[in-house]
Amino acid sequence: MSATVSRRSAAPRPRRLGAAVTALAAALAAALLTPAPARAESPPPPLVRTGSGWVRGETTAEGRQFLGIPYAQPPVGDLRWTEPRPVRPWQGVREAREFGDRCAQTASWDPGYEQPAHTEDCLDLNVYAPRGGDRRPVMVWLHGGGLTAGAGEDVVPDAFARRTGTVVVTVNYRLGAMGFLATADLDAESRDGVSGNFGMLDQQAALRWVRANIGRFGGDPGRVTVAGESAGGRSVCTQLASPTGKGLFRAGIVQSGAYGDCAARTHEAATAQGRTFLARLDCADTACLRARPAEEILAAQAGLNWGPVVGGAFLPVQPARAYAEGAAAGVPVLNGANQDEGRLFAFGRFDGSGAPLTAERYPVVMRTEFGDRALDRYPLSAHASPTLAYATAQGDQLFACSALRLNRTLAGRGPVYAYEFADRTSPPFASLRALGTDFDFGATHVNEVQYLFRHFGLESPLDAEQRRLSRQMTDYWGSFVRDGVPRSAGQPAIPAGGGEVLTLRTAGEGGNVLSTTVHGEHRCDLWDNP
Numbered sequence: 001m002s003a004t005v006s007r008r009s010a011a012p013r014p015r016r017l018g019a020a021v022t023a024l025a026a027a028l029a030a031a032l033l034t035p036a037p038a039r040a041e042s043p044p045p046p047l048v049r050t051g052s053g054w055v056r057g058e059t060t061a062e063g064r065q066f067l068g069i070p071y072a073q074p075p076v077g078d079l080r081w082t083e084p085r086p087v088r089p090w091q092g093v094r095e096a097r098e099f100g101d102r103c104a105q106t107a108s109w110d111p112g113y114e115q116p117a118h119t120e121d122c123l124d125l126n127v128y129a130p131r132g133g134d135r136r137p138v139m140v141w142l143h144g145g146g147l148t149a150g151a152g153e154d155v156v157p158d159a160f161a162r163r164t165g166t167v168v169v170t171v172n173y174r175l176g177a178m179g180f181l182a183t184a185d186l187d188a189e190s191r192d193g194v195s196g197n198f199g200m201l202d203q204q205a206a207l208r209w210v211r212a213n214i215g216r217f218g219g220d221p222g223r224v225t226v227a228g229e230s231a232g233g234r235s236v237c238t239q240l241a242s243p244t245g246k247g248l249f250r251a252g253i254v255q256s257g258a259y260g261d262c263a264a265r266t267h268e269a270a271t272a273q274g275r276t277f278l279a280r281l282d283c284a285d286t287a288c289l290r291a292r293p294a295e296e297i298l299a300a301q302a303g304l305n306w307g308p309v310v311g312g313a314f315l316p317v318q319p320a321r322a323y324a325e326g327a328a329a330g331v332p333v334l335n336g337a338n339q340d341e342g343r344l345f346a347f348g349r350f351d352g353s354g355a356p357l358t359a360e361r362y363p364v365v366m367r368t369e370f371g372d373r374a375l376d377r378y379p380l381s382a383h384a385s386p387t388l389a390y391a392t393a394q395g396d397q398l399f400a401c402s403a404l405r406l407n408r409t410l411a412g413r414g415p416v417y418a419y420e421f422a423d424r425t426s427p428p429f430a431s432l433r434a435l436g437t438d439f440d441f442g443a444t445h446v447n448e449v450q451y452l453f454r455h456f457g458l459e460s461p462l463d464a465e466q467r468r469l470s471r472q473m474t475d476y477w478g479s480f481v482r483d484g485v486p487r488s489a490g491q492p493a494i495p496a497g498g499g500e501v502l503t504l505r506t507a508g509e510g511g512n513v514l515s516t517t518v519h520g521e522h523r524c525d526l527w528d529n530p
Contacts, residue, residue, distance in 0.1 A: 102117040123202055196309035276304065
């Protein structure tokens with residue numbers, strides 16, 4: 001029976017065929033006469049007119065972003081080692097969909113930095129803004145890298161901007177000798193009276209650009225927080241102490257940046273290093289230096305200490321003195337360090353170089369670098385390995401106790417909120433993960449950055465508890481940027497004054513708690529009174 005039905009279906013009667021054609025024609029006519037549903041189209045790329053010209057960014061799942069916007073003229077040729085000059089206007093629309101070039105630096109171990117950068121046309125910034133809204137608070141992020149490496153693109157804060165309702169700006173600034181060379185010739189040329197602060201002046205030029213332009217991206221120029229980690233945090237310390245930075249921001253975030261009590265180089269030490277640098281290039285003056293290619297400049301800067309210089313209009317006195325005299329008065333500061341800062345550096349010196357610190361060498365290294373008292377306070381028996389014992393002492397001295405001292409210095413001059421990132425379960429940040437080592441980095445230097453942003457644009461392998469901590473930290477930071485007070489729903493509030501420290505941990509490790517014992521845990525009585 002089924003075969004008969006099939007044959008009949010294959011050969012319909014003419015009347016039925018005519019009916020089918022008529023129905024098809026009617027359906028086709030209806031389709032032609034009925035408007036098709038609107039096709040979902042991507043929104044046009046966002047356009048913003050800055051003070052120098054139009055820029056075209058792009059819309060992402062997180063909001064809007066504008067990459068590689070110049071904020072100053074390229075510091076090349078005769079402008080090498082001069083104060084940044086305002087960017088020149090351009091005609092037409094400038095594409096802002098790719099990062100600008102990184103400032104000149106050698107290759108490094110970080111993802112994407114396998115090749116050196118020799119570009120000096122690098123004074124660009126990137127803007128990340130949520131969709132809609134206006135007069136949003138602004139965070140300007142200064143990257144780390146020892147003031148010799150890194151770029152604004154090292155963090156992608158688009159999700160942070162969306163979740164916190166803020167506008168985030170990341171900045172390139174001159175590095176190494178290009179940013180911090182001091183010589184007698186350059187002193188004479190400088191309006192500041194003291195050379196060597198070109199990278200810091202770049203940061204202030206970027207902040208002035210933000211003040212003039214960020215309103216067009218939905219930001220509030222009156223609510224700017226300057227923030228950074230490691231050398232970026234140290235930069236914030238310096239900007240807080242700079243008279244020429246007044247009015248460019250209303251709050252600061254210092255992440256692992258108070259090392260060395262934020263001290264700058266003395267003018268004498270900086271110019272002495274400048275003479276060494278000149279000799280390495282067989283140059284007698286600045287004219288000779290400006291003729292040398294970036295590759296030679298980078299080779300000659302190796303092994304020298306680069307950083308801000310005290311004594312000029314930009315930084316008349318050391319930051320610690322400036323704070324004590326009220327330089328940062330009234331400016332809220334969120335300041336902290338990581339529990340195991342020193343493990344990154346100890347690994348690089350010992351285990352990472354194939355020469356783990358041994359029990360036999362441990363006493364010699366500790367006495368040589370820290371003295372007999374430190375050896376007594378950091379007995380090898382209290383630590384899992386000699387490298388970790390040394391790392392604990394180094395982290396306490398260099399980062400933890402200097403951060404706590406900064407809290408005390410700032411307290412009374414303005415609200416200061418203290419934290420310690422202590423998630424020892426945290427995955428090593430991307431550069432360390434790439435090494436494939438099983439070294440126990442714990443809550444080491446840089447590890448907190450991946451809890452706030454996509455570090456190097458990468459997703460970090462956070463588990464459920466770590467993701468929850470990430471959201472809480474983002475809320476604390478976002479609240480501080482918005483209101484000058486760090487808060488996270490359902491979590492402890494950080495009291496102003498720096499006396500109590502918010503310890504940041506996953507729930508399984510005890511959660512976020514307020515502590516008054518951090519000073520003792522890091523043996524700061526030893527390091528505060530060496």
